[in-house]
Amino acid sequence: MRTNDVILKTVTQLVTFIIIIFSIYVFLSGHHHPGGGFIGGLMTAAAFVLIGLAFDIETVKKIIPIDFKLISATGMLIAVLTGIGSFVFDANFLSHTFDYFHLPLLGETELATAVLFDIGVYLVVIGITLTIIFTIGEDQ
Secondary structure (H helix, E strand, O other): OOOOOHHHHHHHHHHHHHHHHHHHHHHHOOOOOOOOHHHHHHHHHHHHHHHHHHOOHHHHHHHOOOOHHHHHHHHHHHHHHHHHHHHHOOOOOOOOOEEEEEEOOOEEEEEEHHHHHHHHHHHHHHHHHHHHHHHHHHOO
């Protein structure tokens, strides 16, 4: 039986929001600065592990009602398709390109194919990390 962890649960709700927002920032700035899909994925997974510690694993499964292995497989598919997509344009495997576009509300914005690959890595890292951690946690 768990004790009444009101402070831990309250702080977790606030800190989780901050961690996820910062992980999205790290993810989006990853193709220009240190960061990207791997570090952003680890930070997001850490936020969900924190929720699992403060509440329980079932709460995390209610927040994300998808099998974490499916998230990993989807990420791997996106990453591989990004690499194969370069063959369509007669380029080397995993070669990336970028261009600038005028987007409403954002103005002149750079869009890079590296972000697509990072999305795949982001999902793979989240899926694998949460699968490992929660598989270990369920055995208790």
